[in-house]
Amino acid sequence: MSFTPKTQSHNRSSRTNKWFNLSIGLRLSLAFMAVILLTGLIGIIAIQQISSLTYKATELNARDLPESITLERLRTLLYREDDLEHSLVNGDDGKQTQRTVTELASVHNEITKACQQLLAFEQSEQGEDLALVQQVNDSVRKASVLSAHIQALVAQGDMAQARTLDFSQQEPLLLSAVTTVTRLSSLEQAENANDAAQTQQDSRTSILFLLALTSFCLLLSIALAILITRSLTKPIKALVQTTESISAGNLDVQSQVKRADEIGRLASAYDKMRLSLRMTIDRLRQERQHTQAIIDASADGIMLVDETYKIVTCNPAAEHLSGWPMSEAAGRYCWEVLGFNDSSVQAAKANERLLLLMEALQTRTEPSSFEMLITTRHGKPRWLAISCAPVDKRDAQHATVIDLHDISQLKAVDQMKSDFVAMVSHELRAPLTTVSGSVETLRMLEPSSDSESYQEVLGLLDKQTQRLRQVVEEVLQLTRFEAGRLEVQMQPVPLTRFLHSLVGRINVEWGGGDHYIIFREPTQEILAWADAGLFEIVLRNVFENTRKYTPQVTAVEVETDTIATSGQVQIRVIDHGPGIPDDQLESIFERFTRGTQATATWTRGYGLGLYISRELMLAQNGSIRAEHYEQGACFVLSLWMVTDDLCSPMTEVERDEAEEHEKGGVT
Numbered sequence: 001m002s003f004t005p006k007t008q009s010h011n012r013s014s015r016t017n018k019w020f021n022l023s024i025g026l027r028l029s030l031a032f033m034a035v036i037l038l039t040g041l042i043g044i045i046a047i048q049q050i051s052s053l054t055y056k057a058t059e060l061n062a063r064d065l066p067e068s069i070t071l072e073r074l075r076t077l078l079y080r081e082d083d084l085e086h087s088l089v090n091g092d093d094g095k096q097t098q099r100t101v102t103e104l105a106s107v108h109n110e111i112t113k114a115c116q117q118l119l120a121f122e123q124s125e126q127g128e129d130l131a132l133v134q135q136v137n138d139s140v141r142k143a144s145v146l147s148a149h150i151q152a153l154v155a156q157g158d159m160a161q162a163r164t165l166d167f168s169q170q171e172p173l174l175l176s177a178v179t180t181v182t183r184l185s186s187l188e189q190a191e192n193a194n195d196a197a198q199t200q201q202d203s204r205t206s207i208l209f210l211l212a213l214t215s216f217c218l219l220l221s222i223a224l225a226i227l228i229t230r231s232l233t234k235p236i237k238a239l240v241q242t243t244e245s246i247s248a249g250n251l252d253v254q255s256q257v258k259r260a261d262e263i264g265r266l267a268s269a270y271d272k273m274r275l276s277l278r279m280t281i282d283r284l285r286q287e288r289q290h291t292q293a294i295i296d297a298s299a300d301g302i303m304l305v306d307e308t309y310k311i312v313t314c315n316p317a318a319e320h321l322s323g324w325p326m327s328e329a330a331g332r333y334c335w336e337v338l339g340f341n342d343s344s345v346q347a348a349k350a351n352e353r354l355l356l357l358m359e360a361l362q363t364r365t366e367p368s369s370f371e372m373l374i375t376t377r378h379g380k381p382r383w384l385a386i387s388c389a390p391v392d393k394r395d396a397q398h399a400t401v402i403d404l405h406d407i408s409q410l411k412a413v414d415q416m417k418s419d420f421v422a423m424v425s426h427e428l429r430a431p432l433t434t435v436s437g438s439v440e441t442l443r444m445l446e447p448s449s450d451s452e453s454y455q456e457v458l459g460l461l462d463k464q465t466q467r468l469r470q471v472v473e474e475v476l477q478l479t480r481f482e483a484g485r486l487e488v489q490m491q492p493v494p495l496t497r498f499l500h501s502l503v504g505r506i507n508v509e510w511g512g513g514d515h516y517i518i519f520r521e522p523t524q525e526i527l528a529w530a531d532a533g534l535f536e537i538v539l540r541n542v543f544e545n546t547r548k549y550t551p552q553v554t555a556v557e558v559e560t561d562t563i564a565t566s567g568q569v570q571i572r573v574i575d576h577g578p579g580i581p582d583d584q585l586e587s588i589f590e591r592f593t594r595g596t597q598a599t600a601t602w603t604r605g606y607g608l609g610l611y612i613s614r615e616l617m618l619a620q621n622g623s624i625r626a627e628h629y630e631q632g633a634c635f636v637l638s639l640w641m642v643t644d645d646l647c648s649p650m651t652e653v654e655r656d657e658a659e660e661h662e663k664g665g666v667t
Contacts, residue, residue, distance in 0.1 A: 031224040038217040046210055052202065067121045068192065071185040074114040074136070075178055081107050082174045085147060088154055089163040101151055108144055115140050118184075132184045139177035146170045235263040242270060251278040301384075301404030304391075305334045309345060309361055312399065321384065321404050323377030334361075334402060338384075339375030360388035361400060371407065383411040435461060488531050488619045492642045495526040495560060495569060502536060503558060506543055514552035517543060520559040527642035528569050534616045535639075538624070541609035542573050542635050549577035549633070568638050576632040585626045589614045 084104040088097060118133045146169055153162035235257040245253040251274055257267035295302055301318030305311055311329050314337075319325050324337040335348055335357060342348040349358050353372075360368040367389035374382055387403040439461075445454045503519040510516060546556045557574040580588065591611045610624075617624045617637060627634045 031228050034224060035217070035221045038220060042210065042213050042217060045213065046206075050206075052206075067118065068185065068188050070114050070117050070121070071181055071188060074111065074118070075181045075185070077107055077111045077114060078174050078178045078181065081111065081143065081147070082171060082178075085150065085166050085170055085174075089150065089159060089166045097154065104147065104151070108147065111140055112144075129184060129187060132180050132187075136177050136180045136184070139173055139180065143170060143173050143177065146173065232263070235267065239263070239267060239270060242267075246270075246274055246277070251281070299406075301406075303329075303334060303337075303402040303404070305361070305400050305402060307399065309333055309335075309348075311337065318404055321376070321382065321406060322374070323380075337377070338372070339377075357386065357388075360386070363388075366390075382406060383408045435465070486615075486619055488534065490529050490531060490620065492527045493530045493532050493535065495528045495571070495639075496521055497525065498532065498535075499539075499558060499560070499571070502539055506540070510547070515547050515550060516555055518555045518557050520557065522560050522562075526560060526562060526569050528639040529642060530620050530622070530639050534620060538613045538616045538637065539571075539573075541613045542624075542637070545609055546573060546575035546577070546633075546635070550575040551577065562641065567641050567643060569641050571637040571639075573635040573637070574629050574632060575634075579628060579631070580626050580633045588626060589624070 081104065084100055084107060088100045088104065115133070115137045119137065121133075146165065150162045150165055150170060153159075153165065238257050239255060242253055242255040253274075255267040255270050257264055295315045296317075298315060298317055301315065301321040303311055303314040303318050311332055311334055314326055314329055318337075319329070322329070322337040322339075324332075329337045333342070333345075333348065335342060335354055338357075340348070340351065340354060342351055342354065348354050356370040357372065360370065367387060369385065369387040371383065371385050374384055376382055383406070385405040385407045387405070389401050389403075390398055391401060392398045441453075441457050445457065499519055500521060503517045507516050543556060550556055554576050557572075559572050559574075561570045561572065562568070563570065589610050591608065614624050620639065622637065622639045624635060624637050627636060
């Protein structure tokens with residue numbers, strides 16, 4: 001079966017893909033295991049060779065070398081025994097003979113030990129060496145027996161017989177043993193030389209084999225390292241190129257690494273990260289647009305200034321507050337659009353009115369806020385609460401955000417409060433002065449003789465006392481509202497009878513002069529949920545307010561109307577004055593707010609009557625509002641009626657449904 005080159009290339013590509021589909025850790029592990037196995041193989045072979053050489057060297061050192069030494073020593077001892085034998089048979093001195101016998105015995109012992117060692121060395125081998133050793137051992141035993149016989153003859157004094165036996169038998173026997181030992185020594189030296197040569201040859205062979213095996217393993221390791229390195233660096237280069245493209249802003253580039261290993265998964269993660277990054281950038285762009293929309297829609301003016309205090313951008317609210325459009329404000333110093341004509345930083349720092357602004361701009365690490373009176377481009381003064389905050393606290397040279405909050409209305413309210421305090425002070429001081437003067441006058445009058453003057457002064461005192469009581473009561477009501485200590489006692493109130501009585505009393509109090517109240521009574525009694533005392537205060541405040549705005553000799557009209565769908569009753573108080581502008585229909589119920597349509601006869605008021613009325617109506621689950629009425633104004637007070645089936649005010653849900661129904665067009 002034959003393969004075409006294309007088929008062979010496909011098979012190689014398939015095998016390569018299978019290899020790259022393996023994880024990097026597995027591939028590295030396989031490569032390292034191959035190198036480790038080859039290294040282990042080299043180590044095992046080296047250990048075997050070294051063990052063989054060590055065994056041979058040990059054999060040489062432990063057996064052959066000691067055997068050679070023992071043979072040389074044995075030959076020396078044999079020569080020594082022969083010399084001692086001659087000295088023994090030729091000596092005449094008794095003491096010398098005794099020392100010779102003693103030394104001869106010691107030599108015999110050493111010769112015997114040497115023979116036993118030789119037998120031990122050669123016992124494991126069967127050959128000529130063992131036969132020669134046994135022959136030497138036999139000669140030594142015979143020589144020992146002859147030596148004992150010679151020593152006995154010497155001891156008996158038979159020196160001639162001892163010499164004959166020594167020269168005829170002992171000396172030839174010892175020389176024969178020496179000759180055998182010499183032959184053994186020659187054989188052992190030859191054997192040692194052969195073993196040493198063989199060991200050297202084996203050592204050279206082992207070294208060459210290990211060098212060859214090491215070279216092969218080294219080449220194989222280099223090949224594996226190149227293969228693994230290329231399999232890692234090539235896809236990494238592709239990833240680097242992809243990363244560089246992404247860093248350059250091209251988020252559409254895809255990595256060309258198509259593998260199943262860790263690098264392939266990393267490339268896949270790069271693609272996912274690229275897509276996620278693109279989505280994040282799109283989301284950030286949308287969030288930036290949303291943030292910009294929020295900033296543009298913010299009621300507070302926002303300006304961004306750079307490190308030179310020049311405007312970079314601002315929102316429409318800042319344009320409205322300053323009167324400078326963005327196209328003209330950009331590039332100008334921030335204080336220029338706030339109405340200051342200082343054209344340099346040095347001039348701005350020297351301007352005392354810009355002291356707080358310059359300190360806030362120079363303190364770039366912490367937010368700061370202050371109030372400033374500016375002048376718009378159109379020359380209109382405006383109070384602003386200005387807050388300055390760095391964009392990045394860690395960078396002292398970064399941009400600063402300036403927030404502009406219009407507090408002109410709050411300043412106006414503060415001024416109203418001051419006016420209110422001054423007015424209340426005046427309202428208290430004037431009647432107190434009158435009361436004090438009246439008291440001094442009463443001291444000088446006699447009730448019996450000056451009764452007319454006395455009664456006139458008493459009437460004046462009563463009038464001023466009522467005036468003081470009214471001022472104090474209104475201030476106390478305001479204090480109760482602020483402290484949340486208002487006590488409300490809801491109960492059914494017969495509204496027709498209540499209004500008839502109250503209107504009658506007020507007409508009497510007004511003295512039947514230029515102003516009076518007309519009450520158009522309904523045909524039947526209406527029960528409403530209310531606190532009679534609080535509701536009277538509300539009506540008195542409303543009547544007093546209409547009196548101020550109603551022309552002289554003009555009536556204030558009061559009428560009632562029931563709304564069956566919502567379960568409410570409405571009390572309408574109508575005047576025929578100048579009316580209320582549309583923009584003040586709601587604001588006249590705020591604290592310290594006074595209408596701008598006052599008549600020439602209006603001399604008193606400090607903007608609390610309608611505010612107190614609204615709060616008291618809310619406390620009774622009612623409401624009050626102002627409407628236009630032909631020529632004049634109409635105040636509509638709403639309360640909940642007492643129904644036949646449930647003697648309690650409507651619930652919150654019922655009230656909300658009723659109000660929705662009423663707003664839908666039911667009157």
